[in-house]
Amino acid sequence: MRDWLRHHSDVKTIRVAAVDLNGQARGKRIPVRFADKLVKEGTRFPFSVMNLDIWGEDIENSPLVFDSGDADGVLKPTGRGFLPMPWLEAPTALLPIWMFHDNGTPYAGDPRHALADVVRKFHARGLYPVCATELEFYLIDDSGREFRVPPSPRSGKRRPGADTLALRALDAFDRFFTDLYDACEAMDIDADTAISEAGPGQFEVNLLHSNDVLKIADDTWLFKMLVRGLARKHGFAASFMAKPYEDWPGNGMHMHFSITDEDGVNQFGDGTHGGSPLLHNAVAGCLKAMAGTTLLLAPHANSYDRLVPEAHAPSGIAWAYENRTAALRIPSGSLKARRIEHRVAGGDINPYLMMAGVLGAALIGIEDELTPPPPITGNAYQLDLPQMPTTWQDALDAFENSPDMKRIFAPLLIDNLVRTKRQEIHYMAELSPEEILDLYIDTV
Template sequence: MEEARTWVASRGIEELECVVPDQAGVARGKIMPASKFFNAPAMNLPSSIFHQTIAGEYPDEDVPGAGDPADADLVLEPDFSTLSVVPWASDPTAQLIHDCYHRDGRPIEVAPRQLLRRVIELYTKKGWFPIVAPEIEFYLVKPNTDPDYPLEPPVGRSGRPETGRQSYSISAVNEFDDLFEDIYDYSEAQGLEIDTLIHEEGAAQMEINLRHGAPLELADQVFMFKRTIREAALAHNIYATFMAKPIANEPGSAMHIHQSVRDKAGKNIFSNAKGDPTPEFFAFIAGQQKYLPHVMCILAPYVNSYRRLTKAATAPINVAWGYDNRTTGLRVPPSKPESRRVENRIPSSDANPYLSIAASLAAGYLGMMEGGQPTEPVEGSAHGLDYDLPRGLLEAVALFEESEALEGVFGRSFMATYAAIKRGEFETFMRVISPWEREYLLLNV
């Protein structure tokens, strides 16, 4: 606390944004004068912040453990390792991520950050330490204030929007140099480390890769990066969107997660002394194959998410795996033995980073606990194989709820809460009449 007080004073910070990531990965919280933060008693927020849908509503269903009827206060505890400036703020401002607890000190079971801690603890008890490296794809689009109109690529420095796919194009990235300079400056000010920036397949679709590290730290970085990219884009009159499928005829956006596990000595347990893959490596893959379909409502959390996962797209549609195969849901990138890892290519960029990393690591953990064996690796394209993944949100929620193994990891309270939220969001979606329905049903049925 005293180090934080000194840090804030030395930078002339006037306000503190006290944030909590909710189920959607949205920043909830309070903004207060810095002087009040250090002199105030424990901060509180209502428990309902973890039961809201993306539309700001609450599930209608009465599910045990899926909500607090009294909407009692939660106790917020700051994680001072996340203290950083808010570089886009007009006044000197800092931000600080908080964890949530019951008044008796128990962690809030449904809080995404606490859920990730819970999964990490399972690894720690085995003497294992997971390492992750997320890759985040997103689109830059023209400002869109009317949701009835489709999104369009923005105009770059040339005065023209992109009309074709520019995968890995340097000049296409240069179209938005001023924006990316701001993103780099904002990131450096917050201590966020960008590994690489590339142009992806879609028109004005970009990807930022983060350096590998501890899961909670990397989830925090993704959470803050999303906010940073949106704010930088807005300053240039552009929207940045992490929707999984924002434009109908363009590729979807993913959040690939590279995963490995180290022991207490820092050695990769996926490789043995000879550099060969270990039983743990294959069991981790087997766990991903078995349980990723059951956590799809976390990895693909919205109706829109499933528009990305089709045979007509480049995204994976199954849990096949292969060596350096980008058509499979699980890819083993080429690497030295000490860097052997599994890339989960299924999550979409709209997923909550805390929940998606927790779900992916939980699948691998369960595989290692069960000593599973994966299928044979796929050579060539996996797009012609059958679907292994649910095709829609309600199917995904049903698979999620039926898994007893996942309940043992996540807890009944979280699973009931999350499932109720997803069903509530689907009901909201069903109130909207789509252009497809007006196009094909209006005068034909």
């Protein structure tokens, strides 16, 4: 890490950042002359900072605040930094960190540790998840009273309609995407294909698959931070909000995963169209835990505007082969490359909690040797299927009472997240729809 700073002598300040339960970056600005001390000793801030609400406020009556004296944890580098922050004017280094107790044990309320715990459980069984993410976002002009597509920096014109898989939509913002891919390379984010999507100013970027699950989660978190920051540098906003426009599709965050053995052989493929028993076990686990994981897949008030029938987002709990109306899709292609595409999550998720919930549910299916119902065919919206929770409160109740979530997450994390979402539900009821959009455009 110190070598990176030596090769970037123009960097004068460091941002240290940990991810809280809402996926927000919490941290400090530190002069670069303290880098050696920072790498060796870490830094400190209160445990309570890891579960602030979406406004950045303490959780009322949380035992982490006054009851415990608002005690500090120690935060150490994750091994992912230093990284450049290309959206800032001054050369700056980002050092991702995660939280521990003073005795060196991981803090159970840290979402990155939650994902690491799930990955360790897979590895203990000789299984290795391979994951990739697809992130949808809107470029938005939010300078007026209503959101609208920004004018193209090339032509100065606004194209208010959808333009799916259109090169001209990408070309209209070519300077932004060129800077974005250059920044991804500099930050070691494995960005692959970019396409225009079904909404005005909506795009999707795929991040390449890897068997380093924590890196994929890091990439997803850092990518969201990068896109939002770089868009502002270009004079407009970028948002992963689940549903910024009432009349246009929302932003999804599809997660693809397979599972290999120690030799890298995909355990979901068995040479048949149907896939292996392990694939079916994982599908069954994800379906069984779907109601409990909904809060992780749709964590905010705006999330539930996206999860409605006929809106390019799943609403029924089902799986299928090569069918984008199902919650779980088994894509076509090489039988040796069988994988699951989990299509429920919105772009507003915390990637560490979402991936821990999905992979943890799949592992439950494997451990319990669960069998899924038959795959569906046709339009899932028109079938009589069990439904996911349709309100934020229902999702919170399902998460809190789910036996599966208690198998995946530490009791402390569950309690912290439940307290956080209860507080947000209470105060969000006081806001107008416009105020909710203004809150979420720069946070999620």
